């Protein structure tokens with residue numbers, strides 16, 4: 001598995017430190033207000049579980065699995081929901097926890113969905129962002145690291161469902177995904 005790695009972008013230690021800092025930013029923002037933490041599966045599973053253990057307000061955990069229909073979903077708001085959350089978010093603070101923002105299409109649409117369900121606030125935290133790849137303008141409220149335009153894996157992120165269990169975040173060799 002490690003033979004397929006081009007280079008390590010963030011080590012376990014760097015991730016640990018940054019996740020704690022992000023949690024502090026989120027604590028400062030929400031104070032004692034309870035939040036619904038939405039884990040966007042599967043990629044954000046490690047990040048989200050590490051992050052929420054540092055949060056100091058009441059947190060409920062919800063799981064969601066989605067895929068977008070590409071650019072058309074931004075205007076239509078159409079999202080393919082493979083697994084939805086189990087709770088009504090009307091009047092609640094929602095924190096969407098994402099692994100990586102690439103084109104921005106998924107998060108733009110997902111955020112709209114929670115707003116349309118009547119959430120009081122919808123904030124987005126992402127472990128990684130690739131700003132150079134945006135097709136729609138979207139900025140997360142809290143971002144762990146900005147990464148270059150490479151395909152990244154590890155710490156929950158996969159390629160063809162592999163590499164999620166790597167403890168660090170790394171760029172995959174081009175030869176692996178351009179086969």
Ligand code: 5GP
Pocket residue numbers: 043068098099100101102103104105106107150151152153157158159
């Ligand atoms: P977008 O922002 O383009 O709508 O989609 C974000 C989703 O694309 C992420 O949740 C992730 O599943 C996938 N994705 C985008 N870039 C990468 C990458 O470099 N590595 C991995 N593993 N997934 C990516």
